[in-house]
Amino acid sequence: MNKKILGLRYSGFKNARFNYLSKLLVITVIGTAFFSCSEGRGKNKKNAEVLEVPVFTLMPKDIEVPQTYVCDLQAIQFVEVRSKLEGFVEEIFVDEGQEVKKGQPLFQLSSAEYNELVNSATAKLMQARAEEKAATLEMERLKVLVDKKIYSSSELELAQSRKEMAQSAIMEAQSMLKNAQVGLSYTTVKAPFDGIVDRIPYKTGSLVKSGDLLTNITDISEIFAYYRITENEYLEYMRGELDKDADSEQMNEQVRETLKDEQEEISLILSDGVEYPYKGKLETMEADFEQGTGSIALRVRFPNPDGLIKHGASGKVQMTNELKDVFLIPQKSTFEIQEYNYVYLVDKENKVNVRSFRPLRRHGLFYVAQDFNTNDKVVLEGIQLLKDEATVKPNPIGEEEVYHSLNLPL
Template sequence: MSKKNQWLRLSGIVNRPCQSLSTLFALLLFGTVLASCSEGRGKNKKNAELLEVPVFSLTPKDIKVPQTYVCDLQAIQFVEVRSKLEGFVENIYVDEGQEVRKGQALFQLSSAEYNELVNSATAKLMQAKAEEKAASLEVERLKVLVDKKIYSASELELAQSRKQMAESAILEAESMLKNAQVGLSYTTIRAPFDGIVDRIPYKTGSLVKSGDLLTNITDISEIFAYYRITENEYLEYMRGELDKNADTEQMNEQVRETLQGEQEEISLILSDGIEYPYKGRLETMEADFEQGTGSIALRVRFPNPDGLIKHGASGKVQMSNELHDVYLIPQKSTFEIQEYNYVYLVNEENKVNVRSFRPLMRHGLYYVAQDFNTNDKVVLEGIQLLKDEATVKPNPIGEEEVYRSLDLPL
């Protein structure tokens, strides 16, 4: 007996043809039903396992982004007070940190030598004037004698020459006297303008030489803040303010009008991170770009009525940069690889696709970007659970919730 017949006999199919065929068909039908049920359960299980992710639609925004630049703070006037003479410090009339007025005496250097120079120059001037007077009388006397033909005309010419020499001697003596008086005036050092006295390194009795620094005088009633911007930032700013089609002369005139006209007030952040209570205005900029850095310096004037800011302080100027038609991408929606940032976009088939972008800047907890399309759907969070081309179940999130940390007109 063959193995096939032996198997049929054992299974009870042989010798019971009708009953065996019915049983076989029943087994085949049961298998088909089981397969169909298994396939249905697989599809339901797959649908149940779709990841639900929050998504939001991108719309272009017009925003003002604060930009800060490190700046140097300088007094509107800062002068080094130096000695023009060599001498001893006889008196110091002010103290460090004292407010002084223009022309007020600050220091007195030894002046005996310069007093003697003034006296000597005065004596020489008096002598020159006396000689000039004598020469004038001689000329007048000789004129009479020449008219009477008692003396020849040559004698009168000689007398007139001596008078001219006496007059020139007076001029020389007056010049020497003025120089001596100027030298004497240098022994008293006075304030060049209203300001505050800085450190005084030399004390009474010290010997100072010509050019030695005695102190500094600073006027901090107002403060200059100098900061630098790149060439691209400069061009962006100026193109926003000027007519693109203006010729060079018109552009230069527009630059002056722009800098002198109505401008946005600029904030100052001091070194402790607190905003200065007074606002400043942009006044001017340098004429050339710095060769090493390719940047150009701008100057902002701030009032300083309380004297809070001192010369040489540091801080940051803060300006508002207006950006139009940009997209705000929450940082939690992104991941970074090397120099690119990435987000997941959801397409019409509810599949996610990785999209790279380069942000223009950061604004709070958001990236500012331009290379997107209106109504692009971005996965808000949970990106660590996603894979490219994965099918998801999107859960739309409103703009109010997405941008609630920003004061934006929605």
């Protein structure tokens, strides 16, 4: 009985031990499999973090960047034609928008009063001349008598004085006549130069006073474009001009004049966005900077043979600034934080590093910058997936593909 009981107990203990070992083996196998899977996933995850990104190598470029400025367009001559006296407009010889020549009559004002002044001054002049002639005859007569000692010399001196008074009266009458003639000439208003007649506010029969505006005359055979630049731009321009002058000192006069004729060709963009077909040349600038804005005005002369541009029009002058040894950074390669722009540079160990820079200006879809080094490698796209010091797999992109939108010579 006891043996059976002991046998059963031993058999139960044996079965329990088997079950325990079986469970332990299953747990070990599952744990090993789980560890293997976890390790595989870790390796895959590590491999997935090494991103392949397009990069391109920076090389210094010499580029020409167009710079535009808002400008005011003015005729080379613009004159207000005003009345110099009071009177009625008797006749208008021209129409608004008509081309006129220098000296051509424009208006006729009432002239009867000035005609009378001319007649009066003419009569006084004739009287003065007659008195001078009589005084001359009297002096000659007395001279003969004095020579014969019939009259004393004092009589001759008195006659000489009367002649001089008559001569001064002639001069006074001539001055009065000239003034009257000038006043009469003002009644016929003439064109001061070749140009175009503007609006005519007074019509025939209107009373005008001295100083009233009759019309404007504009000469638009050529056009002045005035625009303003900052002090920094002024300094940059003047330093460039000084460098050109220094380089041209060794040239002969003919070469210098040729270069002078060819330089500073400036384009004009009209208000509708169309480029004006004729180029202009920078002529001069103001003497002082404007207080408050710190800017200075420059003047460009444009030909206007077709009369397309009118006085008072608006537009933009477009200059070409040459920038040497600069780097072009695509805008899609950058991100901005406050006042700085940033890019990712790839080092020799294929790690990315954030680099800040301040662009000089924009040029198409690129930033123009100087604070980079030749052969710096910039991440072109995918910057939103990167972190500083991350390892990447660079995929080089050629210059032609990067700069194709600018048509740059490579």
